[in-house]
Amino acid sequence: MKAAQLEDIRKFKITDVQKPTPDGNKIIIDVMKTGICGSDIHNWDNGQPKGLIMGHEFTGKIVDPGSRTDLKINDRVTALPISPCGHCEACETGNPQYCKETWTHAIGLSLDNPGGLTNTIAVRPDMVIKLPNNITDEEGAMIEPTAVGLHAIHLANIKVGDKVLVIGGGIIGLVSAMFAKLEGAEFVAISETNEARGKKSLKLNVADEFFNAKDSNFLQNIYTKVPNGFDIVIDCSGNTKAVESALMTVKPGGTIILVGVSTKPIEFASVIAVMKELTIKGSIAYTKEEFKNCISLIANKKIDVMKFVDDIMPLTDTQKAYERLTSGTDEAVKILIDPNK
Ligand SMILES: NC(=O)c1ccc[n+]([C@@H]2O[C@H](COP(=O)([O-])OP(=O)(O)OC[C@H]3O[C@@H](n4cnc5c(N)ncnc54)[C@H](O)[C@@H]3O)[C@@H](O)[C@H]2O)c1
Ligand SMILES: [Zn+2]
Numbered sequence: 001m002k003a004a005q006l007e008d009i010r011k012f013k014i015t016d017v018q019k020p021t022p023d024g025n026k027i028i029i030d031v032m033k034t035g036i037c038g039s040d041i042h043n044w045d046n047g048q049p050k051g052l053i054m055g056h057e058f059t060g061k062i063v064d065p066g067s068r069t070d071l072k073i074n075d076r077v078t079a080l081p082i083s084p085c086g087h088c089e090a091c092e093t094g095n096p097q098y099c100k101e102t103w104t105h106a107i108g109l110s111l112d113n114p115g116g117l118t119n120t121i122a123v124r125p126d127m128v129i130k131l132p133n134n135i136t137d138e139e140g141a142m143i144e145p146t147a148v149g150l151h152a153i154h155l156a157n158i159k160v161g162d163k164v165l166v167i168g169g170g171i172i173g174l175v176s177a178m179f180a181k182l183e184g185a186e187f188v189a190i191s192e193t194n195e196a197r198g199k200k201s202l203k204l205n206v207a208d209e210f211f212n213a214k215d216s217n218f219l220q221n222i223y224t225k226v227p228n229g230f231d232i233v234i235d236c237s238g239n240t241k242a243v244e245s246a247l248m249t250v251k252p253g254g255t256i257i258l259v260g261v262s263t264k265p266i267e268f269a270s271v272i273a274v275m276k277e278l279t280i281k282g283s284i285a286y287t288k289e290e291f292k293n294c295i296s297l298i299a300n301k302k303i304d305v306m307k308f309v310d311d312i313m314p315l316t317d318t319q320k321a322y323e324r325l326t327s328g329t330d331e332a333v334k335i336l337i338d339p340n341k
């Protein structure tokens, strides 16, 4: 079967790989749709690890139900891509996102567990979730990033009437902005360096205002519009400069949620956080409950995630899809890959 494997910095190659075979335990799944995530883009940018088959946001059809007696062939499923140990304190208290093992064998994020950028994958049974019939394959691939946004918003503790700034209008930023409104935020702004994406957040009606982070008057524009600062600032860009702007635009007593991933050190005078009595929280992944909440929200049409999907491209166009998502000018936010196209 074919796979898109990470070959080098910003480079995929389409290869032939071995199809996984049933082992009585893992669930063998034919991939229907797979999403491209901002985290995948970090791996692509770094070209590491070589040979990686990404795709941790997917919908598929069961070929072999492995050890799950409650599932059968052709059931439509998705899975939490994480690999928690299941018995540490974090796992036992319903917080697998804190488990030390969570990312070591994650689907599509580790070499030993290929993700959806191929035809068939083998997934550990306890992470697989059957999808209701009223969720499409495309929506199924949107559950994982939606759950990331939901977790961030739960940590933000937004109150009705709050003013919220979301930094970065990629899928995580857009979903977070959507949930911030649902939580009762009175004003939600998005800042972006990609003007097309920023404007798109207004068109999609998830933000009330867009601030261009490339504008030389960027901070001034925010101070003019929101003189007292934001109650909550959520960084969904992973850019260190953006984190600095969060410190400058959050209101005294406010909260900063860091969702974006950056390994570059950030330098800031801690006195800013002291004087403003800031709460700064990281947000990683989601709980299983939040993941399931997103399935219900989508299935019951409480949220529309399809408005964020810009295109569905064949596996052989994976390279093109990544280039489009990183052009810095294209308004596309979410591209799904269909390995059967
Ligand atoms: N914490 C988690 O659990 C988790 C889960 C998924 C993704 N992530 C991370 O969240 C981030 C967003 O994910 P995504 O899929 O939306 O990625 P994305 O790359 O599609 O979106 C990031 C956006 O930030 C914008 N941006 C860059 N610098 C900026 C700046 N200085 N100011 C404003 N905007 C800026 C980019 O133009 C881009 O549109 C990534 O870093 C990703 O790795 C974290
Ligand atoms: Zn993701």
Ligand SMILES: [Zn+2]
Binding pocket: 084, 085, 086, 087, 088, 089, 090, 091, 092, 096, 099, 100, 101
């Ligand atoms: Zn654990």
